[in-house]
Amino acid sequence: MIQDSTIMSDSSVSNEPLTLAILGAGAWGSALAQLARYNGHTVHLWSRRLDNSLAESIDSIDVLVSAISMRGVAVTIEQLQTLKLPDKIPIVTATKGLDPDSTLTPSQLWGMGFSDHPIVVLSGPNLSAEIEQGLPAATVVASEDLEAAKIVQQVFASNRFRVYTSFDPMGTELGGTLKNVIAIAAGVCDGLQLGTNAKSALLTRALTEIIRIGTHLGGKTETFFGLSGLGDMLTTCNSALSRNYRVGYGLAKGKTLEQVLTELGSTAEGVNTTNVLIEIAHREQIPIPISWQVYQLLNHQITPQKAVEALMERDLKPEFYR
Numbered sequence: 001m002i003q004d005s006t007i008m009s010d011s012s013v014s015n016e017p018l019t020l021a022i023l024g025a026g027a028w029g030s031a032l033a034q035l036a037r038y039n040g041h042t043v044h045l046w047s048r049r050l051d052n053s054l055a056e057s058i059d060s061i062d063v064l065v066s067a068i069s070m071r072g073v074a075v076t077i078e079q080l081q082t083l084k085l086p087d088k089i090p091i092v093t094a095t096k097g098l099d100p101d102s103t104l105t106p107s108q109l110w111g112m113g114f115s116d117h118p119i120v121v122l123s124g125p126n127l128s129a130e131i132e133q134g135l136p137a138a139t140v141v142a143s144e145d146l147e148a149a150k151i152v153q154q155v156f157a158s159n160r161f162r163v164y165t166s167f168d169p170m171g172t173e174l175g176g177t178l179k180n181v182i183a184i185a186a187g188v189c190d191g192l193q194l195g196t197n198a199k200s201a202l203l204t205r206a207l208t209e210i211i212r213i214g215t216h217l218g219g220k221t222e223t224f225f226g227l228s229g230l231g232d233m234l235t236t237c238n239s240a241l242s243r244n245y246r247v248g249y250g251l252a253k254g255k256t257l258e259q260v261l262t263e264l265g266s267t268a269e270g271v272n273t274t275n276v277l278i279e280i281a282h283r284e285q286i287p288i289p290i291s292w293q294v295y296q297l298l299n300h301q302i303t304p305q306k307a308v309e310a311l312m313e314r315d316l317k318p319e320f321y322r
């Protein structure tokens, strides 16, 4: 029998200490910094709000990691283009969002801005609060450049954080991004106390929806069944630690979106992602009924109860088409 270690072992990547810049000192940037430091790496944590210069933060680094929220990605890329990033170092993007101006993903923006660098997507079921407590978790690092993905795997992998590589950056990134829209719907479902049957139906049909649009945009079907797809959806749709879930839950309890976002005080990417996703779905003519109800809810066009009714009263059809 072939041993797992025979398939998995890889001695080609060194695990000597590296120097990283992590952009974004919010919840996720700080947790990633903790994971890298745990492995003995040096981390320059940069934020527009901290008193440190971006130019100094990227000086002589081996890996650049971006954990800034979507609204800061394009502007940070522009800023970095005026500076001297070390040649060919991997750029890791850990943002889960869609750019409202271009409708592109963060990895597409980074790829356009730094075409000479390998781009690695890091995404998975990773609630930062659990990771900072040292609880076990797993993630995926995906790139068309497998060597770059392996370097990033070594940087973050430890006995508390299991890191898998993947060849499908688009599928990995879209799984983590699109599930935020579904997490809002899941929060509504729980806030309205619709029950376990309803929640299972919602998540299962949502996965079909994510696969429909995610594969159209270039992701691979199997990726959406993995950690960065189904795995992240299960985490985010079942945890009150998730800010996107809390948005839906708050709306179901009668709060306004503005109230919920003020109370959160940090990024719930699903709100912006829903608007951009609906723009893409209209443009590409892809039906995404659950996300459409979330869109109407966020844009004050429907109540949570009416959104549920609308989903239940859709035309009857087979679960799968042959």
Ligand SMILES: NC(=O)c1ccc[n+]([C@@H]2O[C@H](COP(=O)([O-])OP(=O)(O)OC[C@H]3O[C@@H](n4cnc5c(N)ncnc54)[C@H](O)[C@@H]3O)[C@@H](O)[C@H]2O)c1
Residues within 6 Å of the ligand: 023, 024, 025, 026, 027, 028, 029, 047, 048, 049, 067, 068, 069, 070, 071, 072, 073, 075, 076, 094, 095, 096, 097, 126, 127, 128, 129, 266, 267, 269
């Ligand atoms: N928190 C988590 O558990 C978690 C886990 C995985 C992925 N993510 C993703 O990571 C990203 C960041 O999430 P977070 O939880 O750290 O959010 P956060 O609100 O805690 O931090 C956001 C960070 O982005 C920076 N930022 C925002 N706008 C900026 C701009 N215009 N220019 C430069 N920097 C800007 C902020 O200064 C801050 O450092 C999101 O896309 C989120 O979906 C978060």
Ligand SMILES: O=P(O)(O)OC[C@H](O)CO
Residues within 6 Å of the ligand: 096, 124, 125, 126, 127, 128, 180, 183, 232, 235, 236, 241, 242, 243, 244, 245, 267, 268, 269
């Ligand atoms: O708090 P959320 O909803 O942004 O979720 C955080 C992560 O994406 C979970 O993997």
